Amino acid sequence: MASSEVRIALIGCGAIAEWHWNAIRAAAPRVRVTACVDPSANRAAALVEKTGGAPFPSLAAAVAANAADAAAILVPHHLHEPLALEAFAARRHVFLEKPMATTLDACARILAAARDAGTVFMLAENAQYWPGVVRAKALLDEGAIGGLVTARAWSCTPPSGRFFEGEQPWRLSAAAAGGGVAIDAGSHFLRPLRMWCGELVEVVAVTATQDPAMEVESLCRALCRFDSGLVASFDALLTTLPGTRVPRFQLTGTTGEIVIDGAEVRLYDGTGSDGTVVGRSDYLGGYQGEWRDFEGAVLDGAPLAASPEYGLGELRAALAMYRSAASRRWEPV
Secondary structure, three states: OOOOOEEEEEEOOOHHHHHHHHHHHHHOOOEEEEEEEOOOHHHHHHHHHHHOOEEEOOHHHHHHOOOOOEEEEOOOHHHHHHHHHHHHHOOOEEEEEOOOOOOHHHHHHHHHHHHHHOOOEEEEOHHHHOHHHHHHHHHHHHOEOEOEEEEEEEEEEOOHHHOOOOOOHHHHOHHHHOOOOOOOOOHHHHHHHHHHHOOEEEEEEEEEOOOOOOOOOOEEEEEEEEOOOOEEEEEEEEOOOOOOOOOOEEEEEOOOEEEEOOOEEEEEOOOOOOOEEEEEOOOOHHHHHHHHHHHHHHHHOOOOOOOOOOOHHHHHHHHHHHHHHHHOOOEEO
């Protein structure tokens, strides 16, 4: 008999786990947090107090206690592969934060394990569900700005070493993170470009590192060519956050533009010089969309908005950007 709820183990009890917990409470009533897994007893205890789940020092301990049906893996990038393989070996559903892993070989092993397990596997990329991104896609499909001519994505986040007030020094490490801003925060801005423009086929990029403590890049500027023939620009940097009115995306069409900033979606279609507000932009709303999708896939058999295989696109793009920065040439994705 089908279950009426999915019991979830939050693997990694840092700040990102709290964001996911808030999204579960807001949008996924059939998901119940039953385990909080972290080698730090203090971090696990802090999340237990909020969620009511039981504390465990490891995924193996939670599996041995049959404490959850699914694992939400919310840990540094280099730990994604071993934990995902462990969860699939235990026949659990898996909700895995992006990137899937730091190398394509590791991703292939994860995908093979997912197929063998036969459980739901979701690669969590919240930009797929950002209200502003979804609204812009609908406007493009409606022909609100005619044919799309080009697009621009601009990502700006706080320096990695202070992303969560020093909680995540692993983001400074090439071995742990697999790269810098392009593979991490930049992923959220590559996904919308792919949703709007088609599949990425080649990139040309430059990278730089401003912080001497970082082994990875804090700046990436790239041109992206898509299978549709469109070319878009991609800028990602780690610096002080700008005001919310700075455009994060700009879509230029034959008859108008769509601009998305940190608060709203604005359509410029010739009806007024200031454009028209036609939607909202809500970063945290994307987490809610992820959990609604995962809940429906596990309990109702509904298809995910994007397959984990599709989610490899951002990793492939970031790796191609790193190759391009070294070769100073266009590189295939």
